[in-house]
Amino acid sequence: GPWLGAGLALTADVLGQLLSGGMPWLGFCISTVLYGLSYGIFYKREKRVLPLALLIILQAVIIDAILGSVWFYHYMGTPFLGALSMRALDAVCMIPVKVITLKYTWKYIGERIKNDLS
Numbered sequence: 001g002p003w004l005g006a007g008l009a010l011t012a013d014v015l016g017q018l019l020s021g022g023m024p025w026l027g028f029c030i031s032t033v034l035y036g037l038s039y040g041i042f043y044k045r046e047k048r049v050l051p052l053a054l055l056i057i058l059q060a061v062i063i064d065a066i067l068g069s070v071w072f073y074h075y076m077g078t079p080f081l082g083a084l085s086m087r088a089l090d091a092v093c094m095i096p097v098k099v100i101t102l103k104y105t106w107k108y109i110g111e112r113i114k115n116d117l118s
Contacts, residue, residue, distance in 0.1 A: 001040050001043075001044060002036075002037045002038075002040030002041045002044075003037075003040065004040060005036035005037060005039050005040030005043070006033045006034075006036035006037045006040065007036070008036060009032045009033060009035055009036030009039075010029060010032055010033050010036065012032075013028070013029055013032040014029065025071070025075055027067070027070070027071035027074060027075060028071055028075075030067070031063050031067050031068065031071065034059075034062075034063050034067075035059065035063060038055060038058070038059060038063075039055075042055050043106075043110075047103075047106045047107070047110065049099065049103060052099055052102060052103060052106075053095070053099050056095055056098045056099055056102070057095060060091035060092065060094065060095055061091070064087055064088075064090070064091040064094075065084060065087045065088040065091045066084070068083070068087045069083040069084040069087050072087075
């Protein structure tokens with residue numbers, strides 16, 4: 001579910017930062033939690049391409065482009081509009097990649113997980 005997704009995403013983010021020698025930063029942790037929440041909410045629904053594409057578009061706009069730019073502005077002093085333009089371009093390019101990858105991941109791996117849990 002959403003809370004398990006958020007908790008696992010946060011745990012993975014914090015452990016990844018610590019193991020790589022860095023320190024977790026609150027802004028990026030918030031984005032990670034939002035990703036986990038949104039995937040957890042989506043996972044409980046029927047896995048069709050249109051809702052998946054809408055989820056990924058919302059993530060690209062809100063989490064990647066807007067929040068990511070805010071975090072880079074506060075964390076590194078990067079000008080907001082400069083960060084926004086680069087992160088928006090990256091987010092738009094990644095939408096089809098994420099849709100295709102997640103569609104097939106949920107189709108094959110998600111069914112196995114669902115069968116194992118039932």
